Structures are given as structure tokens and as C-alpha cells.
Amino acid sequence: MVEKVNRLKHRLSVFFFGRQKQHLFLPSVALYVFLVIICFLPVQAFAVSLISDDETETFLHKIIRPIFNAAGITFNPQKVFILNDNSLNAFVSDGNYLFIHTGTLINADNVNELNGIIAHETGHIAGGHIVRQKLQINRMQSLAVASLIAAGAAAAASGNGDAAMAVLLGSQSSLLNSLTAYQMQEERSADESAVKYLKKIDQSPRGLKNFMKKINQLNRLSGYKETPYFRTHPMNSERAAFFNQALQQSSGKTTSPYDEEFKMIKAKLSAFLLPIEQAKQKYPSSDHSVAGRYAQSILAYREHNLPEALQTLDGLIAKQPNNPYFYELKGQFLLESGKLKTALTAYEKARRLRSDSPDILLGWAQTALEAPHDKTTLKEIITVLNQVQLKRPNLTAWLLLSRAYQENKQPAEMYYAAAQYNAGIKNFETARRQIKAAEEENPSANLKLKLNDLKILINHLNSESF
Ligand SMILES: [Zn+2]
Numbered sequence: 510m511v512e513k514v515n516r517l518k519h520r521l522s523v524f525f526f527g528r529q530k531q532h533l534f535l536p537s538v539a540l541y542v543f544l545v546i547i548c549f550l551p552v553q554a555f556a557v558s559l560i561s562d563d564e565t566e567t568f569l570h571k572i573i574r575p576i577f578n579a580a581g582i583t584f585n586p587q588k589v590f591i592l593n594d595n596s597l598n599a600f601v602s603d604g605n606y607l608f609i610h611t612g613t614l615i616n617a618d619n620v621n622e623l624n625g626i627i628a629h630e631t632g633h634i635a636g637g638h639i640v641r642q643k644l645q646i647n648r649m650q651s652l653a654v655a656s657l658i659a660a661g662a663a664a665a666a667s668g669n670g671d672a673a674m675a676v677l678l679g680s681q682s683s684l685l686n687s688l689t690a691y692q693m694q695e696e697r698s699a700d701e702s703a704v705k706y707l708k709k710i711d712q713s714p715r716g717l718k719n720f721m722k723k724i725n726q727l728n729r730l731s732g733y734k735e736t737p738y739f740r741t742h743p744m745n746s747e748r749a750a751f752f753n754q755a756l757q758q759s760s761g762k763t764t765s766p767y768d769e770e771f772k773m774i775k776a777k778l779s780a781f782l783l784p785i786e787q788a789k790q791k792y793p794s795s796d797h798s799v800a801g802r803y804a805q806s807i808l809a810y811r812e813h814n815l816p817e818a819l820q821t822l823d824g825l826i827a828k829q830p831n832n833p834y835f836y837e838l839k840g841q842f843l844l845e846s847g848k849l850k851t852a853l854t855a856y857e858k859a860r861r862l863r864s865d866s867p868d869i870l871l872g873w874a875q876t877a878l879e880a881p882h883d884k885t886t887l888k889e890i891i892t893v894l895n896q897v898q899l900k901r902p903n904l905t906a907w908l909l910l911s912r913a914y915q916e917n918k919q920p921a922e923m924y925y926a927a928a929q930y931n932a933g934i935k936n937f938e939t940a941r942r943q944i945k946a947a948e949e950e951n952p953s954a955n956l957k958l959k960l961n962d963l964k965i966l967i968n969h970l971n972s973e974s975f
Contacts, residue, residue: 558593560611561901563866564834565591565774569609571767572620576628579709580635580702595782597724599626601633615779616727617720620765624707625717632702638695700748704755713761718752772800773834780807799825810842818842833862837869840876849880867900875909887917904933921950928963937971 570586577584588606592598595612602608607630617623633639704714765771779788785808792804802825810818819842826835836859843852856873863869874893877886891913897906911926924947931940944960944967952960 560591560593561868561903562591562777563837563863563868564777565614568767568770568774571770572623573607573627573631575710576624576631576706579628579706580631582631582635593782597720597727599630601630601639603639605634605639607631607634611778611782615775615783616723617716617771617775619716619763620767620771621712621716621763622720622723623716623771624710624712624765625703625714625720628703628706628712629699629717631706632699633695635702636695636698638699696748697751700751704759707761708759711761712765713759713763714752714755715759715763718749718756721748721752772798773803776800776804777807780804780811785811799828806838815842815846831862833859833866833869836862837866837872840872844872844876844879849876852876853880865900867897867903870894870900871897871903871906871909874913875905878909878913887913891917904930907933921947921952921956923947924950925952925956925960925963928960932963932967932970935970937967940967 566586566589569589569591570584573589574584588604590606590608591614592608592610594610595615596610597612597616598610599613600608607627609627613626614623617626700717703717707714707717776792779791780803783791788804788808792801792808794805796802796805802821806818806821806825809815809821819839822835822839822842826832826839829835836855840852840855840859843849843855853873853876856869856876859866859869860873870893874890874897877890882890891910894906894910894913897903898910907926907930911923911930914920914923914926924943928940928943928947931937931943940963944964947956947960
């Protein structure tokens, strides 16, 4: 977790990179590695901690899009998630949602390695492995091995999903072995597809091989938890031979035009997410690179040294005056430290440089609402927050909207926004009361429809939770 000096914290729940850390509940979405659990246990809800960061997401989209194109898959940015987990992992869920762990981003040395991992996962998507594996497991379920697998699933439910696979891999049951064999076959197929896609985008398979090796090495290091990816992706001799052969036949590049950008992403994530001492070793004060300075600024902030954090950041801004994310970070530091006027200036600059980022818009709106403002600005805040909701539905934005509507004397809208927020945090009873209150405030026809939709959603969510 990120250490914070956030005076708004009590009101605005958890902030992360200046925005809310989202919890995505996936009661019916069977994550690829969680398939076994989903099939054999009653409904399981998983709370997954996701990261929302425009800089990281924009970078990832640039990396993923060409790989999806090479695979002939339509790229949908809404289906890519960054999971706040420092283990080395990436996986595809039911519905072809692609999840990338922060640990993968922090530990990949370069874009070539990241390309390799993403190409492998894309291979699973293109191969339809998620759906097929589900069918295979269903078939096995009918063969009455459910209880055996459920035991593994129960173990997995407590921790990493891949523990289930570990149980499967370790089991002596021939049926389970057949599933394992089936999975290994899919791994091979994903590797083969990955090499094809990498060739199409003129990238060497070296990164994929290196990253797999890295996972093996980390596993061997004492004191390091077994990485989940290793369970389903062991670097066995057959796999190594395949990579070596692919390497010999490849003339693809090991460098990428996005390598410098990736350094910035790694610095940001490391500085925010790693233990401070570890991050300091990675980015010591002797490191004068832009990425190094970026990390040092965040680390100074985490150590409550705002002047140093700002000084370092201003040095970076002098070098790259058109980088919106430097202003965004500055805005975050200042907002969380209660320096609203200067925070607003920073967010305004960020917004001018990048007007369509929901994160920057949210930061601006939050700051503008906290700072003294006139009626015109209040209306703009409401407009901007509604834009954010369209781009990326967000609980913090609902909370801010309810405050803005209250100030703007729009009680029906205020109750509606508050109900949205409470539905999001599963305060269903409160949400229902607020919907009722909104209905009593003479809502517009349009708002009435929205209130009805929300009621239906709440009933649906309520029946799913237990
Ligand atoms: Zn795989």
C-alpha cells in the first residue's frame, strides 16, 4: 500500500496515485487460474485490487494493441486490468479479460520481455483456451472427481489461484493428470502463438525466454514465495528447447521504441509499491536519469518530505515541460498535503496537456471542489465529473458528484450520486433509502430512468452477495 499524507482520506476512502483504489468483485467471472474453484465450489467472490493510472495504462495499450493486431484479435482497452500484486504474473480470465500484475511490470527488464509475456497470454485468448478449459473441467466434474479437486480449490481460495493448479500438478489421479497434460498442451500452443506474434511485430522471442527464466530463478531464491506463474508455466527442458530454437530462427529486435517510456512506468510503480528501502536500492540518489529522479521524487513524498519531492519533480518538469504526468503527480502531492491552490494550478496544467484522461480530470475536479470556487466552476466540476463517469465509472467521482450537486442545490441528483456510491461499496440499504429520497425530490424523467436502473442493479447485486 502507498503511504499517504492525505487529509481527505477519511472522506474519500483510499487514494492511490491520486485516485481511488478500486475493488472489483468478480462473483461470476471465472479467472483463468481460478477456473477450478469456480466450477466446484458454490459462488466464490474474489476481491481484486486494481490500479488505475493513466500513464501506465496508456503505455500498456501501446504495447498490447500491435500484439492483438498480430493475433487478429480486436483490442478493447476496457478489457485490460492492472492488478496490484507484486508477484510475477499475468493471466486471462473468462471473457478474455487480460490481467497484468504490477510485479510483472516492475520485474520485466525491458519492453521485449513484456511483449513476450503479453504475446503468450494473447496466445491463450486466440486459442480459446479459457472456454475450452472450462468445458474440459465440466467434463471431469461429471466424472465425479469433484471432491478431490475441490480440496485443492479450497486451498487456492485462501491464496493465489494457481495453488489450485499446484494441487492438480501434484495429484496422482489420472484424470487430474489428463487435465494437467491438457494444460501443458495449451501452454505449448500459447508459446507457439507468442513466437508467431512476436515475429509479426519484429520482436525477438528472447524477452519471453528471459522472463520465464527469471521466474524460475526467483522461485529458487530462498525466502521468495513461489511465484504463481511458475506453477502453470514451469521452464522445463522441452520449453527451453522450444525457445532456443525460436531464438535461432528469429531476427526480431530486442529493443523497442517504448523502452524509455517503460523505464518511467517501472520507476513510478516501484517507487509507489515496493518497500521504501528496496525501491531506494533500485533508484539510489546517485541515479540522475529521468526515471531515477521520478522514483526519487515519489520516494521523498512517501517519506513525508514534500519539499524534496517537489524540488525533484520541478527539476523533471524543467526537462520535460510537456509531460502531463509530472503535473498530475505534483497535483497529487499538493492536494494530499492540503495545498489546494498550487495543486489546482498543477492539475490545470496537466488537464491542458491531456484533456481526456479520467484520472487527471478526477484529480482536477476533486481539487477544484475542495478549493474556493465560484458558481461557474461548480458547474464545470459537475460536467467534468460526469465525463469521468462516462469514461471510467468511478466511486470517488460519485462521492464528489453528490457533494457538488448538494452545493448546487440539486437534491434529487445529489441523492442519486450518493446512492450510486453506496451501491458501489455494497451499502445496499443506504443506497435504497437514497433512491427513495431522490424520488421524493421531483426528479427529471431522465433521472427517474436512471434511478430505476440503479434499483434493478442493486437487487441484482444483493441477490448475488451472501
Ligand atoms: Zn500460459
